[in-house]
């Protein structure tokens with residue numbers, strides 16, 4: 001495992017910052033870590049990671065922190081902006097310059113699109129985007145690709161159905177671009193009219209692969225039959241301007257065991273979590289539901305990323 005080449009940013013802000021070959025390196029490292037965690041238990045000893053989370057999070061922050069602790073490193077954290085100097089009006093740039101003087105690595109989640117990119121400009125240490133508004137969530141993509149590789153054995157030639165809030169869902173925006181780089185991937189985009197994948201994301205996907213198949217539909221059943229991967233998403237309540245629209249759209253798609261009957265036997269059902277109403281709890285018993293395993297795999301993928309960015313693997 002080599003460290004990030006200088007030509008690539010030492011930060012990880014967008015899913016496309018890493019070429020497919022680098023993702024492949026990280027997956028093989030993540031597999032090695034998962035198979036023999038003890039061998040990596042002091043890989044990051046003496047290193048300190050700061051997590052700055054200005055938006056709610058369970059999995060992203062805790063999986064990063066668990067990852068660093070399992071690598072023998074240590075963690076400092078701001079999980080509630082109300083308790084930090086942001087509440088006093090400090091700029092993001094000043095916060096990052098300061099925290100970069102304490103820690104060897106920063107993970108930031110912020111409600112504003114582009115905040116991570118801005119933070120990286122001021123960061124003296126590697127900085128990872130843990131989600132910036134509705135824009136990108138590249139380490140969820142790392143998690144998602146690692147999950148697909150683990151269960152399907154490949155990333156090319158797959159039919160991937162995304163379902164739910166494709167407009168505001170940042171995990172979708174990052175993942176669809178990353179997947180578009182693998183040959184033969186086809187996409188089925190299932191959403192209400194109002195929550196369709198934004199044109200600028202579609203444009204980026206088409207720039208990556210002109211002949212990519214993007215089939216849009218409002219009918220969940222249509223995508224379910226053909227998909228190799230079904231990627232369910234939560235309607236992003238916090239990005240809506242009014243409660244009424246949210247409530248109207250919240251239950252647009254609910255995956256149930258009955259609906260799954262029409263799907264392929266080797267489908268995998270993914271979800272970045274948290275789930276609200278879009279997957280009924282009975283689906284959890286179906287062996288095709290891999291979302292909790294996906295969350296666990298994300299910790300190993302993040303362990304691989306941390307060691308790589310710190311140049312210790």
Ligand code: NCD
Nearest residue numbers: 059060131171234272273274
């Ligand atoms: C996602 C996020 O924050 O964008 N969650 C996560 O990081 N696992 C998805 C979501 O909140 O719906």
